Amino acid sequence: MTPPEPTKSPRPRWRRVALVGGIVGSLVLLGLAGAVVTFPRWGDAWAHELALERIQRIAGVPVTISRFDVVDFDSVVVEGVELAFADGSSLTVDRIDVAIIRDELWSGRVVVDRVNATGGRLTGEGGALRDYARDLRARLSAPRDGGEARFKLVPPQASLKGLQVELRDELGGRPVSLRGVATTEARLSERTAALKLAEVEASIGERTLRAAELATTIDLSQGTGLEAAFPLTVAVDRAATAITPQIAVAEIRGTVTLADAAASRVLVDLAGGFSDEITGDVERDASAPLWALRGDVARDLSDGTVDLNMDAFKLGRVPDVLARLPVIESESATIGGELKVAFADGKASLVGDLAIAGINVDHPLLARQPVRDLGFSLALTADVDPRSRIVKIEQATLQRGPVKLALSGEFVHADDPTARHYRAELTMPKVRCQEFLSAIPAELVPSLQGFELKGDFEFEISADVDFRDLDALVLSAKLKPETCKPVKVPELVSAARLNGPLVHRVLMRDGSERSVDVSEGSTDYTPLDQISPYVLAAVMTTEDGGFWKHKGFITSQFRAALRSNLEAGKVRLGASTITMQMVKNVLLSHERTLSRKLQEVVLTWYVEQSLSKQRIMELYLNVIEFGPGVYGITRAASHYFAKAPADLTPPEAAYLALMLPSPVRRHVHYCEGAPSPAFQAKLKRLLAIMHSRGRLDPETFEQWKDEGVVFDATDLTSRRECLAEVERLLTASSQQRSLTGLLDDGPDIVDLSIDAEPLADATGGRPKQRPPKAGFEDATLEVIGGLDEGDSGRKARRQP
Numbered sequence: 001m002t003p004p005e006p007t008k009s010p011r012p013r014w015r016r017v018a019l020v021g022g023i024v025g026s027l028v029l030l031g032l033a034g035a036v037v038t039f040p041r042w043g044d045a046w047a048h049e050l051a052l053e054r055i056q057r058i059a060g061v062p063v064t065i066s067r068f069d070v071v072d073f074d075s076v077v078v079e080g081v082e083l084a085f086a087d088g089s090s091l092t093v094d095r096i097d098v099a100i101i102r103d104e105l106w107s108g109r110v111v112v113d114r115v116n117a118t119g120g121r122l123t124g125e126g127g128a129l130r131d132y133a134r135d136l137r138a139r140l141s142a143p144r145d146g147g148e149a150r151f152k153l154v155p156p157q158a159s160l161k162g163l164q165v166e167l168r169d170e171l172g173g174r175p176v177s178l179r180g181v182a183t184t185e186a187r188l189s190e191r192t193a194a195l196k197l198a199e200v201e202a203s204i205g206e207r208t209l210r211a212a213e214l215a216t217t218i219d220l221s222q223g224t225g226l227e228a229a230f231p232l233t234v235a236v237d238r239a240a241t242a243i244t245p246q247i248a249v250a251e252i253r254g255t256v257t258l259a260d261a262a263a264s265r266v267l268v269d270l271a272g273g274f275s276d277e278i279t280g281d282v283e284r285d286a287s288a289p290l291w292a293l294r295g296d297v298a299r300d301l302s303d304g305t306v307d308l309n310m311d312a313f314k315l316g317r318v319p320d321v322l323a324r325l326p327v328i329e330s331e332s333a334t335i336g337g338e339l340k341v342a343f344a345d346g347k348a349s350l351v352g353d354l355a356i357a358g359i360n361v362d363h364p365l366l367a368r369q370p371v372r373d374l375g376f377s378l379a380l381t382a383d384v385d386p387r388s389r390i391v392k393i394e395q396a397t398l399q400r401g402p403v404k405l406a407l408s409g410e411f412v413h414a415d416d417p418t419a420r421h422y423r424a425e426l427t428m429p430k431v432r433c434q435e436f437l438s439a440i441p442a443e444l445v446p447s448l449q450g451f452e453l454k455g456d457f458e459f460e461i462s463a464d465v466d467f468r469d470l471d472a473l474v475l476s477a478k479l480k481p482e483t484c485k486p487v488k489v490p491e492l493v494s495a496a497r498l499n500g501p502l503v504h505r506v507l508m509r510d511g512s513e514r515s516v517d518v519s520e521g522s523t524d525y526t527p528l529d530q531i532s533p534y535v536l537a538a539v540m541t542t543e544d545g546g547f548w549k550h551k552g553f554i555t556s557q558f559r560a561a562l563r564s565n566l567e568a569g570k571v572r573l574g575a576s577t578i579t580m581q582m583v584k585n586v587l588l589s590h591e592r593t594l595s596r597k598l599q600e601v602v603l604t605w606y607v608e609q610s611l612s613k614q615r616i617m618e619l620y621l622n623v624i625e626f627g628p629g630v631y632g633i634t635r636a637a638s639h640y641f642a643k644a645p646a647d648l649t650p651p652e653a654a655y656l657a658l659m660l661p662s663p664v665r666r667h668v669h670y671c672e673g674a675p676s677p678a679f680q681a682k683l684k685r686l687l688a689i690m691h692s693r694g695r696l697d698p699e700t701f702e703q704w705k706d707e708g709v710v711f712d713a714t715d716l717t718s719r720r721e722c723l724a725e726v727e728r729l730l731t732a733s734s735q736q737r738s739l740t741g742l743l744d745d746g747p748d749i750v751d752l753s754i755d756a757e758p759l760a761d762a763t764g765g766r767p768k769q770r771p772p773k774a775g776f777e778d779a780t781l782e783v784i785g786g787l788d789e790g791d792s793g794r795k796a797r798r799q800p
Helices: 016-037 044-059 126-141 319-324 433-438 495-499 533-542 555-568 578-587 594-610 613-623 633-641 650-659 665-672 677-692 698-704 719-731
Strands: 063-071 075-084 090-100 110-125 157-171 174-187 192-204 207-219 232-242 248-258 265-275 291-298 303-314 334-344 347-361 371-385 390-400 403-412 421-432 452-454 456-466 474-479 485-490 502-507 513-518 625-627 753-755
Touching (some): 110 126, 232 265, 291 334, 421 433, 433 452, 495 613, 578 594, 633 650
Parallel strands (some): 110 157
Antiparallel strands (some): 063 075, 075 090, 090 110, 303 334, 334 347, 390 403, 485 753
8 A cells, every 4th residue: 555645734733643752852852951961060969950950941841850860971860850831731751861972071072872761651731732842842943052062962862661641632622532651762863763652542532442552653854843754654553442332343453644744634454353342452363353444535535445344254253242242152153244435525435245144143122032043145335424414325235045125215314303304215026925934033933933825025115204394204115915825824823713712811921820711602702793882982093993994004003103203202102903912912922022023013914814804803802901910801891890891881981992001000090999080081082082083973972971980899809909919010020921822832732833724714603793883994093192191192002
């Protein structure tokens, strides 16, 4: 790599390395001054006093010396030199040894052979010390009285060892600090100095760099005074800096070349590895580096290129990092890739790829169990405008096996949140349905093992989010999941089982078990046509207004939830339909993982293809939780009101619907003997919305709009015990899940899959359900502003 041509800067701003060299020169001159005043006066006290006077005059600041000693005729020792600056900065030198050529003394001349400085500390503000270095240079350059011929004070060599450096400065408005131990070997006759800074710790803002050593050679022959000539190359040895709170790049070795004092152009040629900390004093790693960074970039990013290459390597080579990652048994997993960045006009164009193979991820937000053999490739082409904070992704393609996901879009992440704008398109080209399912790791979708699908599948999802007008948010999807047909399914999810008699067992959050018998003739079960129509009207108003029309999902509901979450600045609302809730409660669990959501989506698709809408609603109402251990509408009607489901009034039905988002927490109303005034107000609002949606006729609404609910206290042992049960369940750490669903750890059924049955034969001999009453079908999402405690009237259901 060819270093750039040196450029001149009238006001150099980068002098961190040159500053140390300048201070070294100051130390040398201070030692020389001591030698001058001692010749030919040999009285120690007198020499000490004269030396201090001469040094202080040259230094221009208060100076103290703890010891001044003439050793024989050819050596002077000065100890405890301290310079104090007006701004609080200081320079101390533990010891300065000045060697004088003895033979020259007999000729009446003082010739200094070498000056060695050892130990000490330099602390203060970088700007103030630079100013002092300039003033010192001016004083040293001023004309002096005669006698110079008798003195040859500049030795061929001078050295400094063990100077503790601690400097503070500012760069671009951000605080900068530098710590280290400086060592210098100066060839004064050639006006060059080799500078090394060991045990380095430098920080710019929150970014920290540590290094075992930084080294450079300062050339003063081309500059003036104490300013170094450029280009200036700094050798880096065993440096490290954090890239995330858990991972750092480490064992960095190579060079950084600065074009001029302002660092207007920087050349880098670095290589290194990874670690879990940014210590720079680790043992040398004899193995090949894991990554290499090479580039030539203008400081203002007006032009230049950077190449980052990372040959595929096993994660076992970075055990410290591996131990900090959410992975297990991944020593043989590999990762590799490259990224090329081209800069122009302050913008960057990125082209890169990344490949990961064989990694086993273990994270509680991903799945209940480790997801094994996770691997994929990623190809990226993008443009970045850091000043405008715009990222434009021409294409990012993620591939796992035959499945490809392609992302494109533009993301404007302005400092002002109201000016942000995100636009993206995610597409998947046509692929066989079974290949798509098989590309998902088994541990991520355990309930889908045993499914066999036929057909092809593709999709296209688009989003356009402009924070200046969230009401205009666009979220659309083009996909036809019905093109996939199940050929074989797990028996626990077969249409025959879900349409027939079944016992639903649940593991509650405190580890106890409950069961509900959803079978003809069971005291736990009520057919759909024997449930009050007010119950259906209420749950559709609070949970899923388009249930009778959609196919398991409502795009408008996802859009409403996304808009509300963006307005709130956090995830507050979900977009679950009644079918999705039935799947979660009957077949899956309540855990908050990506795994559960993926399974829920696929199983919702399957259930909508395999069961009638009436059976889905019937299962939902007969297994959903209405309170602690109160499963199903039959028990709920009896527990709260000592009634059969068919006899529930509109206010009673509305109360039960309002229990669904938080059945345990809201059970406190029953414990207290009556709903709170705030909850009574929610009831009235819900009844009004049911009426406005056509789910309560005017006569019924007028009859019940001002009526409340009266609890039956038969099941209430005591207020204290009731509240204690609520508290116990709320503080329990276990996740609620179905013990008779697909995630059971020990299923009673041996055969995991059977041939899927066509919908026409999936009724299981059950009588045909009556159709829903007119006015119940509504494709839009229904909500009740302020119905949930602490909500803000968002038009979507709160996530369970």
